[in-house]
Amino acid sequence: MSANAAAQTLPDSIDLRAAYCIPITQNAISVLGSFSQDGRALPADADDLLMRELTKARDNLAHMQRYLLPRLSALEVGPLMAARQQALSDIRTNQALANSCLSKCKDAECLSQCAGEPAQRMRKCQSSDWLPF
Numbered sequence: 001m002s003a004n005a006a007a008q009t010l011p012d013s014i015d016l017r018a019a020y021c022i023p024i025t026q027n028a029i030s031v032l033g034s035f036s037q038d039g040r041a042l043p044a045d046a047d048d049l050l051m052r053e054l055t056k057a058r059d060n061l062a063h064m065q066r067y068l069l070p071r072l073s074a075l076e077v078g079p080l081m082a083a084r085q086q087a088l089s090d091i092r093t094n095q096a097l098a099n100s101c102l103s104k105c106k107d108a109e110c111l112s113q114c115a116g117e118p119a120q121r122m123r124k125c126q127s128s129d130w131l132p133f
Contacts, residue, residue, distance in 0.1 A: 003007040011075045011083075014132065019083035021125035025061040027091050028125075032057060063128040090118035 011019070032054045094116070101114035110124075124130075 062125040
């Protein structure tokens with residue numbers, strides 16, 4: 001074992017949350033960006049909301065990256081990669097569940113009750129106020 005590997009520490013809960021939330025937030029940016037680029041005209045208030053949410057997601061992503069990236073060289077990567085893989089799995093599962101909900105639900109109440117466990121975990125990534133700085 002090299003001296004560098006021996007110096008690595010286990011990531012704490014904040015590190016793991018950042019590792020989970022970075023791909024979740026990147027996916028949200030991609031989805032929000034696709035709405036703004038799909039060529040359909042949106043009402044002005046919807047377009048404004050979309051732009052605010054996109055800006056917020058980009059700011060949150062930058063905040064998470066500013067926190068985690070400088071710490072990576074001191075942390076064991078295995079748990080961080082596991083958190084990332086869980087995020088990617090949650091994205092896939094949530095998308096499949098959303099497609100199923102959209103095909104069977106006819107109103108907003110049904111849709112809100114249809115969200116599963118992955119969506120609950122993913123919602124925790126909608127802000128970065130849990131970071132220490």
